[in-house]
Amino acid sequence: MEALKADPVLGIDGIILKEEPEADKLRESQTEREMVPPAGNSIHRSGSRPQLDLSKAAIQGNFEERDPTILLPNQSDDISHLALDIGGSLIKLVYFSRREDRSIDDKRKKTVKERLGISNGNRRSYPILGGRLHFVKFETHKINECLEFISSKQLHRGGLDSHGWQSENPANDNVVIKATGGGAYKFADLFKERLGVSLDKEDEMDCLVAGANFLLKAIRHEAFTHMEGQKEFVQIDQIDLFPYLLVNVGSGVSMIKVDGDGKFQRVSGTNVGGGTYWGLGRLLTKCKSFDELLELSQRGDNRTIDMLVGDIYGGMDYNKIGLSASTIASSFGKAISENKELEDYRPEDISLSLLRMISYNIGQISYLNALRFGLKRIFFGGFFIRGHAYTMDTISFAVQFWSKGDMQAMFLRHEGFLGALGAFMSYEKHGLDDLMVHQLVERFPMGAPYTGGQIHGPPLGDLNEKISWMEKFVLKGTEITAPVPMAPPGTTGLGGFEVPSARGGTLRPDASNLNVGVLHLVPTLEVFPLLVDLKKYEPNTIDLGDHSELEYWLTLLSEHLSDLVDKAVASEGGTDDAKRRGDAFACAFSAHLARLMEEPAAYGKLGLANLLELREECLREFQFVDAYRTIKQRENEASLAVLPDLLVELDNMSEERRLLTLIEGVLAANIFDWGSRACVDLYHKGTIIEIYRMSRNKMQRPWRVDDFDLFKKRMLGSGDKRPQPHKRALLFVDNSGADIILGMLPLARELLRHGTEVVLVANSLPALNDVTAMELPDIVAEAAKHCDILRRAAEAGGLLVDVMVNSLDGSKDNSPSVPLMVVENGCGSPCIDLRQVSSELAAAAKDADLIVLEGMGRALHTNFNARFKCEALKLAMVKNQRLAEKLIKGNIYDCVCRYEPAS
Ligand SMILES: Nc1ncnc2c1ncn2[C@@H]1O[C@H](COP(=O)(O)OP(=O)(O)O)[C@@H](O)[C@H]1O
Numbered sequence: 001m002e003a004l005k006a007d008p009v010l011g012i013d014g015i016i017l018k019e020e021p022e023a024d025k026l027r028e029s030q031t032e033r034e035m036v037p038p039a040g041n042s043i044h045r046s047g048s049r050p051q052l053d054l055s056k057a058a059i060q061g062n063f064e065e066r067d068p069t070i071l072l073p074n075q076s077d078d079i080s081h082l083a084l085d086i087g088g089s090l091i092k093l094v095y096f097s098r099r100e101d102r103s104i105d106d107k108r109k110k111t112v113k114e115r116l117g118i119s120n121g122n123r124r125s126y127p128i129l130g131g132r133l134h135f136v137k138f139e140t141h142k143i144n145e146c147l148e149f150i151s152s153k154q155l156h157r158g159g160l161d162s163h164g165w166q167s168e169n170p171a172n173d174n175v176v177i178k179a180t181g182g183g184a185y186k187f188a189d190l191f192k193e194r195l196g197v198s199l200d201k202e203d204e205m206d207c208l209v210a211g212a213n214f215l216l217k218a219i220r221h222e223a224f225t226h227m228e229g230q231k232e233f234v235q236i237d238q239i240d241l242f243p244y245l246l247v248n249v250g251s252g253v254s255m256i257k258v259d260g261d262g263k264f265q266r267v268s269g270t271n272v273g274g275g276t277y278w279g280l281g282r283l284l285t286k287c288k289s290f291d292e293l294l295e296l297s298q299r300g301d302n303r304t305i306d307m308l309v310g311d312i313y314g315g316m317d318y319n320k321i322g323l324s325a326s327t328i329a330s331s332f333g334k335a336i337s338e339n340k341e342l343e344d345y346r347p348e349d350i351s352l353s354l355l356r357m358i359s360y361n362i363g364q365i366s367y368l369n370a371l372r373f374g375l376k377r378i379f380f381g382g383f384f385i386r387g388h389a390y391t392m393d394t395i396s397f398a399v400q401f402w403s404k405g406d407m408q409a410m411f412l413r414h415e416g417f418l419g420a421l422g423a424f425m426s427y428e429k430h431g432l433d434d435l436m437v438h439q440l441v442e443r444f445p446m447g448a449p450y451t452g453g454q455i456h457g458p459p460l461g462d463l464n465e466k467i468s469w470m471e472k473f474v475l476k477g478t479e480i481t482a483p484v485p486m487a488p489p490g491t492t493g494l495g496g497f498e499v500p501s502a503r504g505g506t507l508r509p510d511a512s513n514l515n516v517g518v519l520h521l522v523p524t525l526e527v528f529p530l531l532v533d534l535k536k537y538e539p540n541t542i543d544l545g546d547h548s549e550l551e552y553w554l555t556l557l558s559e560h561l562s563d564l565v566d567k568a569v570a571s572e573g574g575t576d577d578a579k580r581r582g583d584a585f586a587c588a589f590s591a592h593l594a595r596l597m598e599e600p601a602a603y604g605k606l607g608l609a610n611l612l613e614l615r616e617e618c619l620r621e622f623q624f625v626d627a628y629r630t631i632k633q634r635e636n637e638a639s640l641a642v643l644p645d646l647l648v649e650l651d652n653m654s655e656e657r658r659l660l661t662l663i664e665g666v667l668a669a670n671i672f673d674w675g676s677r678a679c680v681d682l683y684h685k686g687t688i689i690e691i692y693r694m695s696r697n698k699m700q701r702p703w704r705v706d707d708f709d710l711f712k713k714r715m716l717g718s719g720d721k722r723p724q725p726h727k728r729a730l731l732f733v734d735n736s737g738a739d740i741i742l743g744m745l746p747l748a749r750e751l752l753r754h755g756t757e758v759v760l761v762a763n764s765l766p767a768l769n770d771v772t773a774m775e776l777p778d779i780v781a782e783a784a785k786h787c788d789i790l791r792r793a794a795e796a797g798g799l800l801v802d803v804m805v806n807s808l809d810g811s812k813d814n815s816p817s818v819p820l821m822v823v824e825n826g827c828g829s830p831c832i833d834l835r836q837v838s839s840e841l842a843a844a845a846k847d848a849d850l851i852v853l854e855g856m857g858r859a860l861h862t863n864f865n866a867r868f869k870c871e872a873l874k875l876a877m878v879k880n881q882r883l884a885e886k887l888i889k890g891n892i893y894d895c896v897c898r899y900e901p902a903s
């Protein structure tokens with residue numbers, strides 16, 4: 001790229017990327033046109049109860065609308081709604097919290113909506129569904145804890161009235177709460193007395209089925225198999241869901257044949273269930289808790305107490321009927337022939353023997369019932385399962401053994417919450433059952449690795465309390481602050497009847513809750529309509545199921561952490577508050593990493609995109625709004641300063657040469673990536689100019705993946721024939737600074753010049769140094785000051801509504817331009833899962849015939865293998881050696897230019 005070698009673009013010499021702790025200064029210099037909203041760096045310390053603040057309430061939008069949205073600008077607390085399942089052993093709570101949408105006045109949005117023809121007409125405005133579903137449980141005999149929890153969170157204040165959700169209303173003493181399970185009858189008076197609420201009883205079976213159907217339809221990877229220590233998530237095809245057998249293993253066991261929504265029959269059950277294991281186990285072992293009993297089983301040897309085939313047959317197999325010597329012939333049978341008392345048996349052995357007895361029995365009866373009705377699939381729920389590997393393996397083995405492999409046992413991540421969820425669904429008009437998979441996002445909050453997302457006692461009302469919790473955890477030294485070495489994947493030897501399989505390590509306290517996060521309901525999310533085959537779409541390129549791969553990425557993220565904390569703290573002015581939050585963030589994120597190192601599938605199917613998003617979510621949880629804000633700003637300024645010279649150079653080139661230079665420019669500028677360890681090391685060693693030079697030098701073609709000639713042919717044609725320009729291009733942009741300003745904007749400009757409408761697709765929320773949709777209009781406005789093409793297109797796209805720009809080239813050309821627009825993608829991550837994008841992006845995609853995915857996160861980690869209905873250009877510099885070797889058999893700083901015609 002000679003033109004750029006000794007030219008004004010390189011005049012950026014001297015701008016050093018090494019950061020100095022001058023965040024305060026920079027913050028002060030932020031102008032009114034600040035590109036990011038101010039950080040919430042003051043910690044709200046009020047311990048007050050949630051209150052509905054109606055002051056300054058205003059109707060948003062059209063007053064004539066039947067159900068206009070009412071904005072409550074001063075309402076910050078959650079409004080919650082609750083449903084209960086009060087069982088013989090445990091009380092399960094599902095509650096919904098809704099934060100009022102404090103939408104920001106985004107001038108870009110209105111025009112884009114008009115342009116793209118997005119109206120609110122097709123979106124229901126009532127009831128407003130956006131919010132979060134939380135899952136919590138308590139032991140039934142500790143019902144007081146449960147009542148306190150409800151009361152401290154004021155969950156009983158939000159019920160349902162005849163018009164749908166009723167807002168929190170302390171004066172309303174006639175709140176009705178949906179409840180199922182026997183306790184809904186037994187404890188009705190207690191709830192009335194203590195909380196002043198009436199329990200509206202829902203049928204238990206109805207609820208179990210409604211809960212299971214909802215989960216299986218709406219949650220991706222809700223179901224999984226568990227065989228010989230291996231968990232495998234199963235994507236159930238909705239049209240192929242029914243019929244199935246639902247086995248709910250609570251205190252007792254219910255077996256329900258499910259044929260459809262609300263169509264079911266309880267076909268069997270057994271009184272030998274979770275209550276039997278816990279009750280009998282407690283008597284026999286003197287254990288104080290269920291978990292203690294389960295943990296004992298992990299160190300047990302049931303041969304000391306169970307009568308095996310070999311015990312009867314003098315150590316021989318009973319081959320004729322296919323039973324080996326180690327098969328259990330009679331659970332606890334050995335106890336009859338030995339002259340021993342209870343004290344003579346190890347509690348560990350008793351617990352294991354009991355667990356195997358009950359699990360096999362349930363597996364076998366389930367199989368028989370599935371056989372009765374010709375059902376192939378059996379889903380097991382209920383808290384007896386407790387996400388416990390050995391219990392699941394045992395049940396799975398029984399089903400497989402008796403059915404000779406014909407049937408499969410499956411388990412549910414929300415195992416014990418089916419009834420409570422069903423009760424919640426029985427509220428009318430909340431619209432939960434209309435929700436689709438892509439409208440649900442599961443997140444694991446800070447407490448998840450420590451307490452299973454469950455913190456009893458006073459709720460964590462504000463950030464300060466959250467931080468205090470983190471500090472307490474650290475003080476107690478209960479958790480690891482860096483990932484621990486990983487145990488090899490569970491192996492189970494022979495499995496099944498002969499040798500107990502996956503026993504697991506130490507049981508984490510209440511691990512059953514660890515696997516359930518908070519479900520965010522986001523009705524505005526949609527599937528990206530240009531995906532060829534949604535069923536085959538897998539956003540993640542790298543399979544983290546591979547043990548060494550997972551270890552590599554978890555370790556890398558852990559090593560990045562201290563650097564990130566420094567940035568985050570500096571971005572908030574380096575105050576003591578910020579430092580405290582930074583430490584808490586580091587603890588929380590490390591704990592997540594450690595947890596995932598121990599149990600990779602703890603949070604569902606794990607991909608690299610999830611890990612990178614988890615980091616951003618964790619930052620946001622501790623109110624780090626934009627950790628890279630100062631860096632982004634500095635790089636934007638530096639890049640904008642050299643843009644005019646770059647544009648002049650580009651304009652002096654032939655069309656063919658320019659196209660190549662533009663693509664090279666995108667690839668080279670993608671090096672400015674603060675998420676890559678190698679790049680950050682680089683920035684500490686040099687200036688932009690040196691890095692640019694190095695990057696440019698690497699640009700020699702052929703690139704490691706190089707479809708440029710194909711793309712050029714599509715753009716410019718061959719011979720005299722000029723191809724039809726693209727109608728609309730979606731440019732998924734990546735980083736701030738050079739990446740967007742010297743890379744993607746000039747490419748956008750070229751497309752505009754060809755007569756192609758351009759939509760810049762950017763993050764909704766900050767992630768690393770990625771540019772956000774909110775920041776783009778200002779960047780484009782700055783760039784437009786130097787370029788007529790951009791100016792006219794940005795005006796046409798509604799991006800320059802209040803910016804006056806004089807015609808730069810003096811041309812009187814006022815002919816209408818194709819528009820340049822900006823849409824948000826719906827994410828706050830360096831990667832993008834195209835199954836869940838903003839409705840704005842989905843609308844913009846409808847007329848697009850070219851998409852350009854830029855950067856490692858969006859074009860390599862995710863979507864590298866994605867197939868699109870339109871043409872796709874995937875551009876990225878690989879800034880990680882391992883990925884380069886694995887993905888493109890190349891080296892760090894190699895480039896990818898993959899062009900794919902419409903599939
Ligand atoms: N922390 C716990 N305390 C008591 N029992 C537990 C716990 N975790 C799991 N269990 C098991 O779960 C069973 C209860 O399961 P659940 O689905 O809640 O049924 P129920 O509605 O009958 O209470 C208990 O009998 C016990 O076997």
Ligand SMILES: CC(C)(COP(=O)(O)O)[C@@H](O)C(=O)NCCC(=O)O
Nearest residue numbers: 673675676677830855856857858880
């Ligand atoms: C987070 C990123 C995907 C961002 O890359 P980008 O999309 O900005 O090109 C990338 O920096 C990354 O994979 N980083 C982790 C690997 C490493 O430090 O090498």
Ligand SMILES: [Mn+2]
Nearest residue numbers: 734735770830
């Ligand atoms: Mn990026």
